[in-house]
Amino acid sequence: MDFDFELILAVAFLVTFAAWLYDRFVFAPKRKQILEQMAPEAALVLDKNAKLRLANTPKWLLEVKSYFVIVAVIFGVRSFVAEPFQIPSGSMLPTLEIGDFILVNKMDYGVRLPVLNSTLISTTEPQRGDVVVFKYPDNPSLNYIKRMIGLPGDVISYHNKRLMVNGQLVDEELLAELPVSKNPSREPVAVFAENLDGVSHQIYKSYRRNPLEGDWVVPEGQYFVMGDNRDNSADSRVWGFVPEENLKGRAFYVWLHWDEFFSLPSFKNNGLIK
Incomplete structure (x- = not known):
């Protein structure tokens, strides 16, 4: 429900x-x-x-x-300043773990009317590399979190697990190879440092084949998003673009981590979100 x-x-x-x-x-x-x-x-x-x-x-x-x-x-406070969310899935690993509690800046991307989400006052525009929270296009009662990849007018390509924006390969560097025991996704992965328009962050890539490939032209007023856990994320490659009016804000801080209800909360992941 x-x-x-x-x-x-x-x-x-x-x-x-x-x-x-x-x-x-x-x-x-x-x-x-x-x-x-x-x-x-x-x-x-x-x-x-x-x-x-x-x-x-x-x-x-x-x-x-x-x-x-x-x-x-x-x-x-929740409507116009900052709103808390809990990460429910591993689609943003390694940036965000399941059980992370985050804060979202509600003043980025415009001051919006609660519930209707229509813009009252324009502020800043989304940037490539931002970690954004938005209303899921197919069900606006659900909130999703992904990384901003494509802005209106951008041409996005994803083939052979390499990301290309407007004809340019996005820089990445292999950092480590993790076995199953060290990866919450429960499969071996390679960890890369990705640089998206100066925003440096880490991503996971598995060693299995990923059918989520293609080329997309981002329409005006819409955005293309992807999870940092590239082979374990249902994102714009699956369900399409995010309309501007669905954006809720930019995720900027992890303030708590709580794995399960009967576990103890911790502050191991506290810090700014890259």
Whole structure:
């Protein structure tokens, strides 16, 4: 079952805000009037809860509106500043491991309207090499994370496990060969340092044949993305391009790693995302 926390949080914000407004303009003036008419001694013996219940203010209304400030802060920070995500798969190995908790800069690629994701204020444009979070084109309730490879108008080629952008091979250097025991993907892989427009990062390539090859021209308003675990990633080679309106932001920091619910969290991977 898909779980759209962004939508749930938006609904919670609207409900608590409506409750706050209802109390502010309907019951709060009545409570103030009653307190002003009471003798000072009588008003002093009333505690905060008793004062709030004056004018027959519904208990449910007070309960709902009490969450407004905290919901508004969480909603505002997640929507416009930074949003946390957990890495659910190994498609971005070795850059990001399963169980990494990351932060996404929501101000990159434009300040966007929550849920609808339409741009309110334009900021920076995506760059090749960025690690981006976006709404999966075939199911916008799902969030995906991949590396930005192709910008609008780019020609992308991937053959024999070599990446080419606009007719130029992307520089790479073999760093190591990992056996099964040292690779979370559970197969032998070669580790390469890839340089994509000055963004240096590591990628995995397996030794088996990969049918995910082809040539693509990136349309205007769309982007081509790939996982760093090149032979274990369903990305633009499989399901196509990412529309600009699906972008959520740039992943920039790992702040926690937690393998399983019954394991202890660690900070072994903390740091900026390259």
